[in-house]
Amino acid sequence: MKPYPLQCQPEFKERVWGGRALEQFGHELPEGPIGEGWMIGDHPNGTTKVVNGELAGLGLDQIREQYGEAFFGSKGFSKKNGRFPLLIKLLDCQDDLSVQVHPNDHYDRLPEGELGKTEMWYILDAKPGAKIIYGLKDGVTRESLAAAIEENRIMDALNEITVEAGDSFYIPSGTVHALGAGVLVAEIQQNSDSTYRLYDYGRLGLDGKPRELHIEDSLNVIAYENAGSTYMKTNLTSSNEWLTLAQSPFFVTEKGQVEGSWSLQTSPESFVIHIVCEGTGKLRWADGELNVKPGECYLLPANLGEYSFEGSLTILRSYLP
Known part of the structure; x- marks a missing residue:
């Protein structure tokens, strides 16, 4: 079978903080507040199915099993569980998310086969004044954070940043973080669904009960000195060139502006994932x-080879390092 760019049917997740903004992309959402669209995923909690071409109807797990390294590349599998290594999401945050932190791959209380979670955010849209929580204030220790939680003043220990469209945030495991109300986000992350909540504003879940907190696990996995988190404005000064947004052991994410035609190529080592942020055009192979x-x-197989974008587009590109 000849390789071609794969597009998947998103797995939509109802979240207490979600809304209906993903409808603007033409998606048909289920009822309720939809916070997450899992766009490309191969996880027990959500595996996306291809909707285009010869492989339509097959889940990403089935494609992995049938086409393996040819499609995903020599690096294209998690060493820990053999699955597709990344999870691609769009997030609609109509309310503040819980203050949270993710473990790394080596945390001994992870469920068997589950990965840690290093991720990055690209802000697609933000209402004026929208904020996120990004890291701890200088000098916060495990002991002082535990005391702040106990005394219900955790917000005093956290950094808040006002965001706008085009901002990019790299969030290694161990980084305390939370998206705020009024942002629409593209998220590239390790293939993991492990989140430890530190604080949730006393909010009730969709079931009407208080949402579970994970204080001990959170305190265990936080990187109190510096997890290596970085953020940047991503204004592009020229077209058809890549700006690196995140370079981690788990993925590289870049931003580019297509004007006219831009010829690109995959490599045998890794698949390529493209997220279209703005504009319209064509993807040709x-x-x-x-x-x-x-x-x-779009998930471009490692053996696709030459391809191009044409039109006027802002795109993200992610692949394995």
Whole structure:
């Protein structure tokens, strides 16, 4: 079978902090507040199925089993569990998310086969004044944070940042963080669903009960000195060139502006994932083409070879280092 760019049916997740903003991308959402669209995933809690071409109807796990290294590349599998190593999401935050932290791969209380979670955010849209929580204030220790939690003043220990569209945040495991109300986000992360909540504003879950907190696990996995988190503005000064947003042991994410035609190529080592952020155009390869628009995510097999984008587009590119 000839390789081609794969597009998946998103797995939509109802979240107490979600809304309906993902409808703007043409998605048909289930009822309720939808906070997450899992756009490309191969996880027990959500495995996406291909909707285009010869492989339509197959889950990403089935494609992994049938086509293996040819499609995903020599690096394209988690060493810990053999699954697809990344999870790609779009997040609609109509309310503040819980203050949370993620473990690394080596935390001994992870469920068997589960990965840690290093991730990055690219802000697609933000209401004026929208904020996120990003890291601890200088000098906060495990002891002082535990005391702040006990005394219900955790917010005093946290950094808040006002955000706007185009901001990019790298969030290694161990970084305390929370998205705030009024942001729409593309998230590239390790293939993990492990989140430890430190604080949730006394909020009730969708079931009407208080949401579980994970204080001990959180205190255990926080990187109190510096997890290596970085953030940046991503204004591009030229087209058809890549700006590196995140370079981690688990993924590289770059941003580019397509103007006209931009010829690119995959490598045998890794698949490539493209997220369309703005604009419209075409994705072309040897055997076909697709019209592309904002909010769409494409998985390009490692053996696709040469391809190009045409039109006027802002895109993100992610691959394995």
